[in-house]
Amino acid sequence: xxxxxxxxxxxxxxxxxxxxxxxxxxxxxxxxxxxxxxxxxxxxxxxxxxxxxxxxxxxxxxxxxxxxxxxxxxxxxxxxxxxxxxxxxxxxxxxxxxxxxxxxxxxxxxxxxxxxxxxxxxxxxxxxxxxxxxxxxxxxxxxxxxxxxxxxxxxxxxxxxxxxxxxxxxxxxxxxxxxxxxxxxxxxxxxxxxxxxxxxxxxxxxxxxxxxxx
Numbered sequence: 001x002x003x004x005x006x007x008x009x010x011x012x013x014x015x016x017x018x019x020x021x022x023x024x025x026x027x028x029x030x031x032x033x034x035x036x037x038x039x040x041x042x043x044x045x046x047x048x049x050x051x052x053x054x055x056x057x058x059x060x061x062x063x064x065x066x067x068x069x070x071x072x073x074x075x076x077x078x079x080x081x082x083x084x085x086x087x088x089x090x091x092x093x094x095x096x097x098x099x100x101x102x103x104x105x106x107x108x109x110x111x112x113x114x115x116x117x118x119x120x121x122x123x124x125x126x127x128x129x130x131x132x133x134x135x136x137x138x139x140x141x142x143x144x145x146x147x148x149x150x151x152x153x154x155x156x157x158x159x160x161x162x163x164x165x166x167x168x169x170x171x172x173x174x175x176x177x178x179x180x181x182x183x184x185x186x187x188x189x190x191x192x193x194x195x196x197x198x199x200x201x202x203x204x205x206x207x208x209x210x211x212x213x214x
Contacts, residue, residue, distance in 0.1 A: 061086035162213030
């Protein structure tokens with residue numbers, strides 16, 4: 001099996017998680033991290049790998065794949081910038097994740113250890129499914145969604161672009177979570193969530209409007 005070189009976009013804590021997943025999964029050779037917000041000092045390193053400023057990457061689009069490991073509102077812009085430069089996005093799936101052979105995992109997704117993705121689920125580009133999160137059968141996510149550790153999402157749930165599902169949240173079957181919505185940690189969602197709102201509590205209720213997901 002050919003080994004692909006891999007650049008990890010971001011240099012924070014989740015970027016190190018992505019490095020762990022890449023090393024566990026095999027088939028890729030991480031070659032560095034990329035920062036697009038603060039220019040790193042010359043010679044900056046993280047976990048033994050160099051940190052490159054986005055305009056000074058020494059590898060071209062034909063030399064490596066990339067994966068985006070930042071969980072902020074900057075993620076979409078960073079992805080579009082790298083795509084515009086011609087880079088290809090890879091997905092990372094930890095070997096301890098359980099993914100149905102009937103699920104569809106699109107480019108740029110990151111699935112951590114213990115993640116479960118059920119049959120006919122469809123994860124949009126750059127979706128992150130954290131440790132121990134459960135995605136039921138026929139779930140659908142848009143692009144740049146984040147599913148927090150231990151979240152439990154029942155079958156047939158639709159999650160819009162950039163939505164953020166917090167740690168340990170529970171979402172009932174066949175609901176719709178709007179684009180840019182935020183479901184707080186530990187919330188129990190029993191009805192649809194409108195776009196660009198934050199919900200919290202048991203049962204979950206809207207506590208803030210005008211949010212923009214992650």
